[in-house]
Amino acid sequence: MVPEVQYSSGSSHNDKEPTALNSAAFDVEQQAVAEAHLRNTTIKSIAWKGVKVTVKDRKTKLPKSIVDDVEGVVEAGELFAIMGPSGCGKTTLLNFLASRPTGPSSSTSGKILVNGNPMDSRSLTLFHRTTSRFVEQEDTMIGSLTVRETLHFASRLATASSSSERISRVEGLLDAFGLREQANTLVGTPLRKGISGGQKRRLGVASQLITGPKVLFLDEPTSGLDSVAGWEVVKYLRGVTKRNNLIVIASIHQPSTATFNLFDKLLLMSHGKMHYFGPVAAVTSHYKSLGHQVPVHVNPAEFLLELVNTDFTTDKDTASRQLEDMHLAWMNSVKSTELRVLLDSIEKAGSNAVIDLGTPEKKPTHIRLVLTLLHRSFLKSYRDVVVYGIRLMMYMGLAIMMGTVWLRLDTSQESIIPIINALFYGSAFLSFMACAYSPAYIEDYMQYIKEKRNGLYGATSMIVSNFLIGTPYLLSVGGFMVPPTILNVFYKYVFHYWDYQKYAFENMLINEFSERVYVCQKTATDCQFHVQDDKGVGHPRPANAKKGTYLKAHQKSRENA
Numbered sequence: 001m002v003p004e005v006q007y008s009s010g011s012s013h014n015d016k017e018p019t020a021l022n023s024a025a026f027d028v029e030q031q032a033v034a035e036a037h038l039r040n041t042t043i044k045s046i047a048w049k050g051v052k053v054t055v056k057d058r059k060t061k062l063p064k065s066i067v068d069d070v071e072g073v074v075e076a077g078e079l080f081a082i083m084g085p086s087g088c089g090k091t092t093l094l095n096f097l098a099s100r101p102t103g104p105s106s107s108t109s110g111k112i113l114v115n116g117n118p119m120d121s122r123s124l125t126l127f128h129r130t131t132s133r134f135v136e137q138e139d140t141m142i143g144s145l146t147v148r149e150t151l152h153f154a155s156r157l158a159t160a161s162s163s164s165e166r167i168s169r170v171e172g173l174l175d176a177f178g179l180r181e182q183a184n185t186l187v188g189t190p191l192r193k194g195i196s197g198g199q200k201r202r203l204g205v206a207s208q209l210i211t212g213p214k215v216l217f218l219d220e221p222t223s224g225l226d227s228v229a230g231w232e233v234v235k236y237l238r239g240v241t242k243r244n245n246l247i248v249i250a251s252i253h254q255p256s257t258a259t260f261n262l263f264d265k266l267l268l269m270s271h272g273k274m275h276y277f278g279p280v281a282a283v284t285s286h287y288k289s290l291g292h293q294v295p296v297h298v299n300p301a302e303f304l305l306e307l308v309n310t311d312f313t314t315d316k317d318t319a320s321r322q323l324e325d326m327h328l329a330w331m332n333s334v335k336s337t338e339l340r341v342l343l344d345s346i347e348k349a350g351s352n353a354v355i356d357l358g359t360p361e362k363k364p365t366h367i368r369l370v371l372t373l374l375h376r377s378f379l380k381s382y383r384d385v386v387v388y389g390i391r392l393m394m395y396m397g398l399a400i401m402m403g404t405v406w407l408r409l410d411t412s413q414e415s416i417i418p419i420i421n422a423l424f425y426g427s428a429f430l431s432f433m434a435c436a437y438s439p440a441y442i443e444d445y446m447q448y449i450k451e452k453r454n455g456l457y458g459a460t461s462m463i464v465s466n467f468l469i470g471t472p473y474l475l476s477v478g479g480f481m482v483p484p485t486i487l488n489v490f491y492k493y494v495f496h497y498w499d500y501q502k503y504a505f506e507n508m509l510i511n512e513f514s515e516r517v518y519v520c521q522k523t524a525t526d527c528q529f530h531v532q533d534d535k536g537v538g539h540p541r542p543a544n545a546k547k548g549t550y551l552k553a554h555q556k557s558r559e560n561a
């Protein structure tokens, strides 16, 4: 029987008022208050049995096993590492455990047990949506926000918690991840240096923890970092995990000895198969018993990765046989038998009872989500040099170009249309400069993918907020094609009055023509400019003027008459 997953009615939140959380270092009591939302009292273990992932091979089109009969268990308070050479199936297994897609045309099988209870896909989806978060390898962040703002926006998008609760969580996480000194520093963009890579990674983890997940998945949290920065990420993560009894499942690639030793448990994989599962502290003795002694002063993680890596060997057949022997040695080992016994006992102890996920956090309303996204886009749009600075430079280029072109235009009839065209070109250029937003949109899109996968908001909120922030750049109802006096009422009242281009174009026209005097000849066909009087009424076309020519007589000629 598959257990139900449901929420309890009791509050899992901190009921106390948050203490004054300023730049002073946290003491233990303050930290406990700020991390109250993180405390795990409900999820005792996550176990998996017989996990297989098969894909259709790109070249041969035959089924190819990329995760082959993998099992394991992580208990509350543990940091668990999935390690193996590149391409061994770490990310695929991590995705399977987090109920994320395992790749196109892949098929999966295997059991996932939460607190010993086998979960069906519906229960598992609900479990992950409410209880777990995933930190991507390439964690996208908005570079023009500060560290503190990043956490605040993550919180505002995820929960409708009160602002005092939010401040408490944000300030607590700044301390828990050693980001207090960088709180007001920008994350950084390619053109503007911000926080370091290690700090960025810590911020990525902290912004997922703001919503209080009990299980955290991390895809290679130390990749691309130097050994000290990588160690710091895992050290801070370990602190939060131990204090709050969380479950952390991370894939790792070549950690330093110090980082490796921060993990509690290890799964070593090669070519999708298991080579070791158990405490990190016991892995060297296990391999010693198989005749592979880790030499003194050698990083055990590097030693193990070399041992199970066949990518760089010239004699592939021998290497594959040796690898298969090592896999069989694991399968027949005492540790493997112990794991199977443990998994059986966990499954037997599973009561099939309701899994209590605590009180659900109140989600923000759609309107609140859209307003939060608008606020974030607004901050980004004026701070990001890609969005704003480059456009400013192009506007200045445009001003120089138009100023020099106008220099040659006099007040003769022939100049009127070129001047109007130049003015319209200038205002239309402002609209088309919206294209300069494209690089920044890629950042928005990546952010959206990440936040959607973590269940923060959906496509509707993203589209509505992006539409609203972008609309003034898109619509062109400024009065050039059709004057507002005869513009269709829908366009007139919905778009015309708040189209910034209207004001730009009108101001340019006033600036250019208000003081000028153009005298029409008696024959209306000589007039290049159609004029309306003060009431916006066009002057009648003289009977002798050809249809389609510019007709309206100038006020001055009326006054003269």
Ligand SMILES: Nc1ncnc2c1ncn2[C@@H]1O[C@H](COP(=O)(O)OP(=O)(O)OP(=O)(O)O)[C@@H](O)[C@H]1O
Residues within 6 Å of the ligand: 055, 056, 057, 058, 059, 064, 066, 084, 085, 086, 087, 088, 089, 090, 091, 092, 093, 103, 253
């Ligand atoms: N359609 C496919 N055809 C052939 N091989 C595939 C296909 N899809 C995935 N693979 C292989 O499956 C393996 C598992 O990929 P996965 O990303 O899980 O590995 P990884 O251990 O996380 O690698 P890395 O450390 O490089 O990120 C890789 O060797 C990949 O090439």
